[in-house]
Amino acid sequence: MTWNTKLVINGKLVAGEGAEITVDSPATGKPILALNQASLVQVDEAVMAARSAFDSGVWADGAERRDVLLRLADLLEAHQEEIGAAIIDEVGTPKNLIAPLQIGVPLAALRYYAAMADRDHTRDLGPDQNSAMPSASIVRQVPVGVVAAITAYNYPVLMMGLKIAPALAAGCTVVVLPSPQAPLATLLFGKLLKEAGVPDGVVNIIVGGADVGAALTEHPEVDKISFTGSVGVGRAVMQQAAKTIKGVVLELGGKSASIILPDADLPSVLGPVHLRYVRNAGQGCASPTRILVHESKMEEFISLSQAFFPSIKVGDPWDEDTVSGPLISEAHRARVEGYVERAVASGGHIVAGGGRPNIDGGWYMNPTLIAGVSNEDEICRDELFGPVGVVLPYRDIEEAITIANDSYLGLAAAIFGPTEDAKRVAAKLRVGSVYINGGGAMRMDAPMGGFKQSGIGREYGEESLREYLEPQHIQWASS
Ligand code: NAD
Numbered sequence: 001m002t003w004n005t006k007l008v009i010n011g012k013l014v015a016g017e018g019a020e021i022t023v024d025s026p027a028t029g030k031p032i033l034a035l036n037q038a039s040l041v042q043v044d045e046a047v048m049a050a051r052s053a054f055d056s057g058v059w060a061d062g063a064e065r066r067d068v069l070l071r072l073a074d075l076l077e078a079h080q081e082e083i084g085a086a087i088i089d090e091v092g093t094p095k096n097l098i099a100p101l102q103i104g105v106p107l108a109a110l111r112y113y114a115a116m117a118d119r120d121h122t123r124d125l126g127p128d129q130n131s132a133m134p135s136a137s138i139v140r141q142v143p144v145g146v147v148a149a150i151t152a153y154n155y156p157v158l159m160m161g162l163k164i165a166p167a168l169a170a171g172c173t174v175v176v177l178p179s180p181q182a183p184l185a186t187l188l189f190g191k192l193l194k195e196a197g198v199p200d201g202v203v204n205i206i207v208g209g210a211d212v213g214a215a216l217t218e219h220p221e222v223d224k225i226s227f228t229g230s231v232g233v234g235r236a237v238m239q240q241a242a243k244t245i246k247g248v249v250l251e252l253g254g255k256s257a258s259i260i261l262p263d264a265d266l267p268s269v270l271g272p273v274h275l276r277y278v279r280n281a282g283q284g285c286a287s288p289t290r291i292l293v294h295e296s297k298m299e300e301f302i303s304l305s306q307a308f309f310p311s312i313k314v315g316d317p318w319d320e321d322t323v324s325g326p327l328i329s330e331a332h333r334a335r336v337e338g339y340v341e342r343a344v345a346s347g348g349h350i351v352a353g354g355g356r357p358n359i360d361g362g363w364y365m366n367p368t369l370i371a372g373v374s375n376e377d378e379i380c381r382d383e384l385f386g387p388v389g390v391v392l393p394y395r396d397i398e399e400a401i402t403i404a405n406d407s408y409l410g411l412a413a414a415i416f417g418p419t420e421d422a423k424r425v426a427a428k429l430r431v432g433s434v435y436i437n438g439g440g441a442m443r444m445d446a447p448m449g450g451f452k453q454s455g456i457g458r459e460y461g462e463e464s465l466r467e468y469l470e471p472q473h474i475q476w477a478s479s
Contacts, residue, residue, distance in 0.1 A: 001085060005035035007207060008190040009042060010049035011200025016207060017042055021180050026092035026326035027317055029361045037180060038206035043215040046204040050146040050173040051221045053201030059173055062118030069114035069168060071196040073107055076157075079192060080107075083157060086185035091153060092326040092362075093280055094317045105442055106161020109460075112444040113169035116465055127478060136478050141469040143171030144247070145223030148216045150237070152229045153179035153328055154283040154385075156186050159251075162459045163226045164203060170468035172224070176205045177216055179229075181328055183207045213237070220244045224468065227251070228285075231383075231409070231453050249457035249467050251285070252450055253383035254411030257404035258288035259425060261397070261417025266297060269416040270304050272438040274389065276414060278312055278324045278367040282336075282387035286412035286433065286448075290380055291369075292400045295393040298371075302351050302391065305369055309352040312367050315359060324387050326363045333363045336386030339379050340368055343390075348373040351391070375403050383409065401428050410451030414439075432458075 006013035016036030084098040121141035149163035178186035217240040228251040277287035317325035352369040367387040394400040415422040426434040449458035
């Protein structure tokens, strides 16, 4: 692998001038490489490059934006092996998730939003003759300006694509900040910008930690922030944004429920129920980790789960059969294991899986299913971001809905059972997305985002494009 350790500022690949950071391989626990993060001067340079590019009008032509986005998509597709490999190495994502999610979604995003890049969104309101002052009006939609696009470590290129594709299509310029834990795939993507014909300054990529993130989000020349990450950092980002009153899109954590309706066929839903939250070692925002099972089916569910868990392959992310790879860091695995230990210490028990696999090196843990806890316990309140599910009994469907909604988060939910019954339950859930019987592939045209503290705003769909547009009303007096 030929890595790129250079940032992209104003169309140039430049070495970071800030502190050195090391990117580790979660699968081996060993360093992949070291690079220098952006200095605070370079943060300013990246923002000012985006500002100048925006103000110069170099990105104002919709047809050109469409063509450039399509070329970027073609180049990402052509380089998917290399960029996918970087994601496997730095995130530990199992290989079988690369094509459908880690690369497939940003590819689809670039093409989907390219088709919107030359749309004229202007609404002609026509004359207002009823007033004492006759007038006519149009409402334009203008790009919001310079966007800071900050991504979490777990799906780096996917999240970058979901931010830059609609922002660029809308006519904005961007500064991308990937997680310092997994910046390498994003930096490889940065090498494609020139070839795609992205004008200098339109897309800048910098790397850094909280200090760089704070400098970027507080910068007065950044007009909008699109952030994906934890609730805690999302809160900090909102406070930082408040200093210069800029808008935020926040895609934050989840503690999603998986409701198994009383009439569901347990043997057939068991795989989808468990596989959905153990993939990527549980490091997925919408992972449905609170599994609600009718009390009459609890025993059967647990015994089926015990038979199923040994079939979930944990191990080397490069192995095509691996379902659950390593967690991102030793510290993160210790955090997840701490939740499991405290749940057990306070009366819960591990009913399937548990512990660590017998693998040398790397930050692996086995998928774990816990029973005997209550929805009030911390393991049911906090997002763990690991391959750990809890199973909770319910007496009737109303109680299942109450438990599912009893969370300060509201990102997603899964429901298994007869579709029409499930749709009625879905309508009562306070979450941004509901997937019935596994749902389907990610749809570019359907919005995703959180209720409650899971976030503000939406990604995917036309909703996401609107996050990067400001309405402007132009009214003129008429006779
Ligand atoms: P994180 O919140 O620790 O970090 C996210 C990003 O914020 C990183 O790039 C980090 O460097 C940056 N950052 C840190 N401090 C900052 C600051 N003060 N200002 C600006 N930026 C700052 O999250 P993580 O550990 O990388 O990712 C896991 C979290 O992301 C989970 O909570 C998960 O649910 C969430 N997530 C949400 C979605 C979604 O679509 N809702 C998708 C994926 C991940």
